[in-house]
Amino acid sequence: MGWGQFIQYVVYGVALGSLYSLIAIGYTIIYGIVGLINMAHGDFFMVAAYVAMWGILVWKLPMPASYALGAALAIALGVTAERIVYRPLRGAKISAFIGAIAVSSILQNTFVVFFSPRSKPFPHPAFLDRVLQFGEVALPVSMLFIIAASVLLFLILTYIVTKTKTGRAMRALSKDLEAAQLVGVNPDRVISFAFVLSTAFAAAGAFLWCSKVPYVDPFTGMMPGLKAFIAAVLGGIGSIPGALLGGFLLGLGEVMIVAALPMLTPFRDIFAYLILILFLLIRPGGLFNVTVREEKV
Amino acid sequence: MKREWNVGLVLSALSAAVVLLLAWWAQGRLGGYLVRLVHMWGIYVIFVVSFNLIYGYTGQFSLAHAGLTAIGAYTVALLTLSPGAKQAMFLLVPPTWPISVVQWPFFPALVLSGLLAAVVGFGVGAPALRLRGDYLLIVTLGFSEIIRLLLAALPTVSNGALGLVGIPTYTNLVWVWACAMAAIFVTKRLVDSSYGRALKCIREDEIAAEAMGVRLYYHKLMAFTISAFFTGIGGALLANLLRTVDPRTFAPSLSYVVITMAVLGGVDSLTGAVLAAGIYTVMSEILRVVESPITLLGIHVRGFPGLRTLAFAVMLLLLIRFYRKGLMGGREFSWHSASVKLRGLTTAMKGKGGEE
Numbered sequence: 001m002g003w004g005q006f007i008q009y010v011v012y013g014v015a016l017g018s019l020y021s022l023i024a025i026g027y028t029i030i031y032g033i034v035g036l037i038n039m040a041h042g043d044f045f046m047v048a049a050y051v052a053m054w055g056i057l058v059w060k061l062p063m064p065a066s067y068a069l070g071a072a073l074a075i076a077l078g079v080t081a082e083r084i085v086y087r088p089l090r091g092a093k094i095s096a097f098i099g100a101i102a103v104s105s106i107l108q109n110t111f112v113v114f115f116s117p118r119s120k121p122f123p124h125p126a127f128l129d130r131v132l133q134f135g136e137v138a139l140p141v142s143m144l145f146i147i148a149a150s151v152l153l154f155l156i157l158t159y160i161v162t163k164t165k166t167g168r169a170m171r172a173l174s175k176d177l178e179a180a181q182l183v184g185v186n187p188d189r190v191i192s193f194a195f196v197l198s199t200a201f202a203a204a205g206a207f208l209w210c211s212k213v214p215y216v217d218p219f220t221g222m223m224p225g226l227k228a229f230i231a232a233v234l235g236g237i238g239s240i241p242g243a244l245l246g247g248f249l250l251g252l253g254e255v256m257i258v259a260a261l262p263m264l265t266p267f268r269d270i271f272a273y274l275i276l277i278l279f280l281l282i283r284p285g286g287l288f289n290v291t292v293r294e295e296k297v
Numbered sequence: 298m299k300r301e302w303n304v305g306l307v308l309s310a311l312s313a314a315v316v317l318l319l320a321w322w323a324q325g326r327l328g329g330y331l332v333r334l335v336h337m338w339g340i341y342v343i344f345v346v347s348f349n350l351i352y353g354y355t356g357q358f359s360l361a362h363a364g365l366t367a368i369g370a371y372t373v374a375l376l377t378l379s380p381g382a383k384q385a386m387f388l389l390v391p392p393t394w395p396i397s398v399v400q401w402p403f404f405p406a407l408v409l410s411g412l413l414a415a416v417v418g419f420g421v422g423a424p425a426l427r428l429r430g431d432y433l434l435i436v437t438l439g440f441s442e443i444i445r446l447l448l449a450a451l452p453t454v455s456n457g458a459l460g461l462v463g464i465p466t467y468t469n470l471v472w473v474w475a476c477a478m479a480a481i482f483v484t485k486r487l488v489d490s491s492y493g494r495a496l497k498c499i500r501e502d503e504i505a506a507e508a509m510g511v512r513l514y515y516h517k518l519m520a521f522t523i524s525a526f527f528t529g530i531g532g533a534l535l536a537n538l539l540r541t542v543d544p545r546t547f548a549p550s551l552s553y554v555v556i557t558m559a560v561l562g563g564v565d566s567l568t569g570a571v572l573a574a575g576i577y578t579v580m581s582e583i584l585r586v587v588e589s590p591i592t593l594l595g596i597h598v599r600g601f602p603g604l605r606t607l608a609f610a611v612m613l614l615l616l617i618r619f620y621r622k623g624l625m626g627g628r629e630f631s632w633h634s635a636s637v638k639l640r641g642l643t644t645a646m647k648g649k650g651g652e653e
Contacts, residue, residue, distance in 0.1 A: 037431055088618060093430060094358045098560065098617045101553055105610035112603030218603075226442075233435065266450040273439040273446070280436050281424050 004136035009259045010252070015143040015212070017251025018150035022205035023228030024235070024243035025157065026198035032174040032238035033194050035093065036086060039100040041202060042225015043107040046218060048074035048203035049122060050111055053216045056123045063123065071203035077107070078199030079192055087188065111218035119217040122210035146208045153204055154244065157197075161240060166193050174238065230276045236286025245287055250275075305632040313478050320470035332470060334578055336538055339473035341574035343531035344555045346480045346567060351524040353564030354488050356500030357517055358434050360552045361421050364441030365414045365525045367448060367547035369532025371455055372410035374464045374542050376401040382463060386456060393453045403467035407476075407533050414529020415522050417444070422521035426514060429503070438549060449544040460543025468537045476534060480527045481567050487523065496520055550606075557613045563623030568630040573623070577609075584608055 023045060030038045048070040055066030081103050089096040111117075128142040161167040169190045172180040181187060209224055210216060231250045235242025250272065258265050279286060324332060344362070351359050375383070375396050383392050391397065401409070425436040448455040455461070487493050495516045498506040507513055536542045558577045562569025584605040616623065 035431075037435070085614065085618065092621075094434075095617050095621060097358070097431075097434065098556060099614060101556070102610045102614035102617065105550075105553065105606060106614065109603040109607035109610060113601045113607055117603060267446075270443055270446045270450065273443045277424075277436050277439045277443075280428060280432050280439075284428070284432055 002136070004138075005259075007137050008139065009255055011139055011143050011147070013252035013255035014248065015146040015251070016255060017248035018147055019205055019209050019212070019224070019247075020228045020231040020251050021244045021247025022150055022153060022201050022208070023224055024232040024247045025240060026202045027229050027232040028235075028237055028240055028243040029170070029194050029198045031232070032240075033170060033191055034086065034090065034096075036090075036096050036100065037229075038086075038198070039097065039225075040081060040104040040107060041198070041229075042221030042223075043104045044074045044078050044199045044221070045202040045206040045209075045225060046111070046216070046221030047077055047107060048199075049206040049210045049216045049220060050115065050218065052207065053120055053122050053210075054115060057120060063125065067207055070206075071200065074203045074206075075196050075199045078195045078202075082192060082195045087191070108218045108221075115218070117218055119215045122214045122216045124207075124211040124214065128211050142211050146212065149204070149208055153201065157201070157240070160197065166190060170194055227272060230272050233276055234279055234286055236288035236290040238290045239286070239288045242286050242288035242290065249287075308632050313482075316474055316478065317471055320474045324470045333538070334582060335470055336468070336473055338575050338578045339470070339477040340531050340534050340538065341555075341558060341578060342477040342571050343480045343527055343534070345558045345562065345570040345574050346477075346484050347524040347527035347531065348555050348559045349564055349567065349570055350484050350487070350527075351520055353559065353566070354493065354500060355496045355517060355520040357426065357429070357521065359425075359437040359521065359524075360434050360549060361418070361425075361437035361441045361525075362528055362555050363547045363549055363551040364421075364444035365418055365528040366532035366535065366551060367444055367542075367544070368414040368417050369410040369529030370536035370542045370547070371448060371461070372413050372529070373403075373406045373533035374461045374536045375399075375455075376406035376409065377403060377465055377467070377537075378461065378463070379465075386459075386461065386463070387452070388459065389452045389457065391453070392456075396454060403537075407530065410533035411526045411530040414532065415526035418525020418528070419518065419522045422518050422525070426517045426521060438552075441547075441549065441552065445544050445547045448547075455544070458544060460541060460546075462541045464536055464540045464542070466537055466540060468534055473534055473538075476530055480530070481571070483523070483527075485567055487520075492516065492519065553613075554609070557609050557616075559623075560613060560616050560621075561623055563625040563627060565627045566623070566625035566629055568628070569623055569625030572625070580608075581605060 023041070026041050026044075027038060030036055030041075050070070051073050052066045052070030055061040055069050056063055059066075061069065085099045085103055086096055089099050124142075128140075128145055130141045132139045132141060132144070159167075161170065169180065169185045170193070172183070172185055173187055173190055177187065205224070205228075206221075210220075227250065228247065231246035232243045233246070234250060235244065235246025237243075253275075254268060254272070257271065258268060264271075283289065320335075323335060327335070344366070348359075348362060351357050376399060378386075379400050380398055383397060421437065421440040425433055425440065428436055449458045451457065452459075488496065495506070495511045498509065498511055499513055499516060503513060539546075554577075558573045559570065561576065562571075562573030588602050588604055
């Protein structure tokens with residue numbers, strides 16, 4: 001592998017990793033505050049991409065309007081799901097998880113029944129298809145765009161979480177739910193906001209993902225959702241820096257393994273799951289070693 | 298007291314014999330379609346009973362079900378297919394040594410598929426059951442997916458993503474319902490024994506159970522392994538009924554189907570498991586009609602594929618939100634309560650009709 005190729009692979013890995021990170025943030029925020037593994041997260045991702053695609057191809061909306069519509073619908077559904085499913089089940093962990101499975105299946109099959117189960121191309125701005133040539137290094141614009149957009153989104157997230165009042169309330173809730181309520185944090189409002197944030201990042205991740213893998217169907221969200229979940233666990237689920245690091249490591253690791261040892265390609269997903277299992281068994285707190293939540297029965 | 302129990306056992310044995318006779322009679326008389334339905338029902342009963350053992354009675358939520366089903370299904374398929382058929386089917390690469398030559402009769406293959414699933418279940422459970430709650434369900438999901446992905450990635454063992462077709466059919470209703478009743482019987486005897494009390498104790502409060510001297514890990518692992526055995530048997534019967542297996546059948550959605558049925562019946566009731574499996578089978582067939590396009594009085598209505606899964610997901614959501622105890626909510630059918638009810642009915646006395 002020459003230097004040029006190596007740089008290309010690194011860029012691919014970082015781009016894939018930043019996509020995983022964007023989606024993993026959603027899992028980690030929700031788990032950190034509510035203690036729920038939101039199995040439907042990947043499906044909010046799908047809703048954003050699917051509606052945006054449908055808006056452009058079928059309803060003939062302009063591209064930005066479609067993207068906005070997709071994101072808005074995903075966020076609205078996320079908040080609704082929290083309000084009518086997760087909130088009443090808060091504290092009943094396994095039931096909430098089963099609720100999330102049901103939400104996931106409902107979202108997927110709603111789109112199968114009322115839209116179309118067939119894969120359709122995801123329309124994206126034309127400039128993303130160009131390839132920049134730096135000597136022997138060929139870099140698709142889409143990869144660079146993904147990285148730049150992700151960095152911007154991470155900065156926005158950092159600002160929200162560390163500087164705003166709601167962000168501080170979110171952190172307080174994830175540290176100690178009861179104590180946060182004692183000092184005047186309204187958990188319902190903050191948790192709703194956490195769902196807005198999480199689905200918004202899923203939507204952003206979806207648009208960027210689909211500019212790289214330009215096909216959308218009702219099951220598009222499953223694979224990236226699972227991978228991002230693994231990334232969140234790898235970094236330490238509940239920790240935002242953990243989700244970022246986990247995403248990058250998983251993305252880079254996947255690309256590098258396939259680049260260096262092509263015969264292992266069919267086993268790529270198996271490695272991802274093995275990492276998940278090994279981490280949970282040996283270091284359940286992940287790389288950032290977040291404190292393991294004790295079950296409250 | 299003692300007499301009552303004996304009568305119950307005799308009645309149970311008699312009704313088991315009646316069920317088997319009915320199954321034998323139905324196999325020949327009912328149409329192929331109905332036979333298939335009753336067949337599916339029995340297989341679902343096995344799945345739900347084995348899930349209830351690990352979740353409903355022991356309180357350990359496992360998502361390894363789909364993977365363990367796959368072990369049972371592939372084992373029976375590879376053992377009962379003839380070597381010639383396997384050679385012809387493995388298009389990409391020939392099968393490896395033991396698979397390329399073996400051909401077993403059905404019964405030993407069925408037993409082995411259960412045993413192999415139990416061994417794999419033990420291997421999954423041994424590390425996974427050190428964890429609890431969220432972590433347990435993620436690890437079991439991971440193992441289940443690894444099994445599925447390995448089946449897709451190892452063409453010399455499982456013919457990869459192409460799957461296996463033309464599996465010879467040996468099962469009939471008698472086989473399936475004998476296995477289902479065996480699963481119910483073993484599970485019932487287990488949960489009523491001192492082991493079962495330990496399992497329920499773990500479900501209610503692990504710390505208290507440990508303080509009372511219950512060995513948590515040992516009991517959890519035992520329940521998990523037994524559950525895996527029956528899951529494997531169920532998988533073997535499923536493969537034999539469907540006559541084809543491929544890795545996609547064993548995606549996590551299979552586990553979700555089992556969870557839906559278990560929640561519907563009530564996770565800690567075997568009576569509920571039988572009822573829910575039956576209801577699920579029937580509903581599934583009714584909704585199949587809606588999924589296919591129909592022309593009624595000259596009006597063409599397009600089918601709604603996916604509506605079935607959607608309906609079941611909505612049902613699961615409503616159950617978990619408003620009716621978490623399920624149909625039976627931990628209650629069981631028993632001869633004693635049935636006779637009390639019957640007496641209450643015949644003498645038309647008030648207050649006698651409730652269960653003890």
